[in-house]
Amino acid sequence: MITLNINGNTTRVDVAGDTPLLWVLRDRLHLTGTKYGCGMGLCGACTAHLDGHPVRSCSTPVSAAVGKKIVTIEAVDQARVGQAVQAAWQKLDVVQCGYCQSGQIMSAVALLESNRKPTDADIDSAMAGNICRCATYVRIRAAIHEAAQALA
């Protein structure tokens, strides 16, 4: 049994330690907002936070999350930055198919938690790990600036 702290709750799951965090979240805990996209840490659809840092949960063994605070898209609105990012995403209607957007938001929140005034270059750097096949990038960039303004 592995004990995890997910979205502020302590949960015990019976999985092997090398199981990717993604599949524990999705298949065991039914936190399906975190998405499978590539399984190789290439697309960022599976992004979650470990102690506030964005990680690719498809390539993170669950054992590496033990003792850390795991936050997923389902609880990202519990913090002010998460609320601001989601509000900006909705205001600008960033989403299209939406499948990558949980991961985009998790990366954007992590960026703004550490940098309240990101430049375009900061955004490009922090968000380059998240692919959006609908190419909503113009609005992702605008929404991050929008959220930064709201937080200022």
Next chain:
Amino acid sequence: MHTPRIENDSRRAFLRGALQGAAGLTLAIYLPGAHAAGAAAPAAAGAANLAPAFEPNAFIRIGTDGMVTVISKHVEMGQGAYTGLATLVAEELDAAWSQVRIEGAPADASRYNNLAFGPFQGTGGSTAIANSWEQMRKAGASARAMLVSAAAAQWQVPAASISVSDGVVTHGASGRHATFGELAPAAAHLPVPADVTLKSPTDFKLIGKHVPRKDSADKINGRARFTQDVQLPGMLTAVVAHPPRFGATVQSFDASKAKAVKGVVEVVQIQNGVAVLAKDTWSAIKGREALRVVWDESKASKLSSEELFTRYRALAQQPGAVARSEGDTDAAFARAARTLRAAYDFPYLAHAAMEPLNCVVQLGAGQCELWYGAQFQSIDQGSVAALLGVKPEQVKINMLYAGGSFGRRASKDADYVLEAVRIAKASKTKAPIKMVWLREDDMKGAYYRPAFHHALEAALDADGRPIAWRHRLVGQSILTGTAFGGMVKNGIDTVSVEGAANLPYGIPALQVELHSPADIPVAAHWWRSVGSTHTAYSTETFMDELAAAAGQDAVAYRLALLGKHPRHAGVLKLAAEKAGWGQPLAQGPAGTRRGRGVAVHEAFGTFVAEVAEVTVAADGSFTVDRVVCAVDCGMVVNPDVVRAQVEGGVGFALSAALHGAITLKNGAVEQSNFHDYAPIRINEMPKVEVHIVPSADKPTGIGEPGVPPLAPALANALAAATGKRIRSLPIRTGELQA
């Protein structure tokens, strides 16, 4: 529980009328299973609906709480169809946008057919708004009339004295008012009006205005339900070992190690591989890794991309089937002052939607229920019914959000849906099955934008005007051998030559020919904007070469030839004006070269011009700095969705232009994941401006038409900066070295 429904002749007449109204758009499609249309209507999905509900037609349900549920016959895969269709209903219903919710329609072509496709339910060809424009508005207006009649009867006042606004029905003279929810039970007992008057566009409150997307909220908090997220009691997840090469089949397999993986329940052979069924996805993945399959490769393909293009280039030397022939091209070439030639290679392209293909299936006695981002319900329903030996109406399809598609889920032969059903059929467990393709399965999934080779020749007179144009295309037919085969006429697959055979430029002698090589193991499939993905590139970069050869401005040269095509000319002028065409570009950093290029193209009745600006470094690497787009898609339902689709179309096209290639080696696809088939990332995304031409024409589509002009505009900008013409995609920066 029985949901009260209004089923009467008026409604059927209304639907018939709606169908007839779109007859001019109807395409000939032959359905598998033959009887997909005309099936008895299953009870509407959503049993939690509030009774007694008011269901004036197949597209609207109003609960006693006042919530208006719009049933969308089109899948939402990012293109904004849910929002657009609901806007049409809400406009004529005079509902408040906040009281509207949207639900995907069940599979039932008798009610939910695409009017542009005939008796066929499906989403594609950028038709969602175009075919629903009158149908959804009539649905809304009809419901509104019934609510007004109900109020008029209750209040004993003339219907004409009643107004409706923001979901409230009001009799101004007496001050009486009622909500939709209050009137719904009475309205449900009234006859459906035979005819309704639609609003004048000047009275629109939602159409053409800023209306927020209905799917945003659930897509930013993780609640939106995709196929990948479906969980059913006892469900097993299936991961499939597919053949490594085209034409390979299963010779034998050893499942002992796979079955030893914890969580693996069963291993079954299906037509196209071996499926590992497990209690969860990771166990299924581990099980597939442990599975040992011996493939019979005796009949496997050995095709490589190099061989394919060698063959295509040879074919391009031979006359092909004639798609368009006007004037005497031979005579015009004989008297030309100058001739130009160019040949182009376009690779296979994968759709690579963010959600890899998947489908959930539950088999029961004489029936089958499916959950997925269904795009071609009629093909899927008929194909599954034929496989199982049941009637199409016994195949129930629950349409979920699709995590992208770009044409892939519009399967011509229900390939991935049938794979899921075959697994369920082969399983002894009777459990519901969620088949998931891993990214690698999806990338190697064998349904691609077909590779093409184009050869073009043009003849110019002494003033540089084109007097003749020859265009020969070589590439696999998408339609031949499918339910859409009826659209292939005289050897011409219309989607192979769209954008080429209807070249808008006024050139007196013009010949367009096509070769459609058949014996190739790759399945040619539609990919966002289909034929225009390659025809826009060859025609618009070649036209740019003509202008350059004539020593004329690229915009002015085109405009002089677009006299009979004012909508092409309109977007071209608007894009040029907004981009500052003709004014010098600001200089780039030292050692870089800058350039600006333009392209204009019509796809699916929508006209788009794009101007791209680039900065090229000495080593040939470059950035796309800015893309200015002008769009004429007729009357705009949602300008923000139009902008979003064009922005996204630019990015989607840029991915292909910069990186996109599926290549074959010894009968196998060489790419497997996003490291070797790379969509663009945020740092590669240019600034995009979208300008919309005001129009009173009927709406056309917007999901695809933003894609075609980008690559030729970019290539023309690179040519302006470097003098180098890119004739093979994706662009190799080495060709652009100073």
